[in-house]
Amino acid sequence: MVDAVARLLRRGLPVTLAAVDPVLLELRGVLARAVDPGDEASRIAALDGTLRGLLARFPDARYAAAARALFGLPPATPGMNLTARRALAAERAGHEVHHFRKRVEPRLIATLTAELLADADRFTHAPLIAPRLAPVSARQPVLADPFAWEVAEQEEQLSLLWSAIYAARAELLAVERLISLRAERTDIVRAAVTAAWRWAGARAEAISYTTAFAPDLTIDELVALAGWTPPLTPGQTSRLTEAAAGGVAREQFVAHLHGETVLDDTWTTGLLAALQSTEPTSPEQPGAGGSSTAVPADPDQNG
Template sequence: MAVLLELRGIVGRAVDPDDQASRVAALDGTLRGLLARFDDARYAPAARALFGLPPAEPGLNLTARRELAARVAGHEAHHFRKRVEPQLVGKLADELLADADRFTRSPMIAPRLAPVRTRQPVPADPFAWEVAEHEEQLTRMWSAIYAARAELLCIERLISLQADRQSVVRVAVTAAWRWASARAEAIGYLAAFAPDVAASADELVAMAGWTPALTPAQASLLTEAASGGASREAFVAALHGETGLGAVWVDGFLARTAPNPLIEENGKAS
């Protein structure tokens, strides 16, 4: 446990990095997120049960969780504990390390906010104006990145729910607008306030989540359509007729990848 609490991704998410309880809460949230996205459909319920998440009921001890995990995975309990459980735990450990690596490599970190109890007026001073404008633009950029992330998460949720194509396409268009808006904000912020930062707009907007691969020309086309605070309607109108670009974006989400089972070999469970 102590080693996990030192991971960069856990420290970075903790409300108070110096408080162990805060780090434990951050670890719990991170594990829940990783288990929710466990990419092996057969063993995902077993992995969640093993760590006390549904289908496990609250309060089950480790022995009961192991028995439940073995049952939902279709294995005998002893075989599960000896052969399957170590691989599930190892896979989750790899995901935690990858998460920590992503935090370490992040080009920028979103600013932390604290409650403000009193008004903080900006003095009539050029330096104060510059600092306030910097914070304003930085906040706009991160707001746009988080807005894009919300839509990208919505797409993946709808696809998982096997929603109809029209519903997915509608959200995908919104995601394209949000993503392009975030990219435009990142370009503007870097040019005006952080020209020496060793990060590109594409690296910053990538923190919103996965998107279909675009050529530089396609990314620029989307960004131009969303620049200047364009509304979703204006964005769609600007791209009217760009059916090829729309297909690349939408079909990129809808394309199904081949399953990558954790413990399958030649079509048989080990």
């Protein structure tokens, strides 16, 4: 696997048929993301997207820019050959080129390989994989038959489940992006509240789906597909889920939780922890002594 990833360096990204080792195209994470797993071009596109995502979240912050440059992503520019990319990567890493190539580059390749394998493992043990959709050119009516109704209802509920999970994932990503951009605190808090609403809605959909069609699936594992969330007690989890049940609007969700601390103290504070650790505190900010409810309530709510 390490040799297969190292082989990609010669051309860099995007992945091409000439540079890719077939072993990479058989990874579970690649197959799961491919629009058509049986099509080589589709798997190559999926591998390319997977690598870009892993490099964007490279676990070693010191060498993240160097790893991206090495594989042809910004700060590298299109058309740079390996020699130029290696020199740029060494510069970003703060090393002399020869030392970088001999000592650092192998570690970066090994780290990316480990991330690829971990990604594949996550898909291997995923409780459910999102269904692939194909274009439909003609109406597909449901026959007036109990079996057909049940199949249609299951697909309907499955679509609602994945819609909710992806909506929650989008909002959790938005929070992380805003924190990384060091956006205005009120904007981050608003996004965090929206993420709580979407996450709780996804959990409600997971409960509905598993109860009706898949009792063997674990609700927490399904919702975890949306992304990382602050640790919650069973009671807090239940309270958020209850507030979002029935497909309520965001405003209703916030209103249901008005006066409670789970949304501010636990959820929002947990998501803003990365921001709090690098900014000064004041009496109006979390972490500044005083009440544990210092995190501002949803900016869209009065009172």
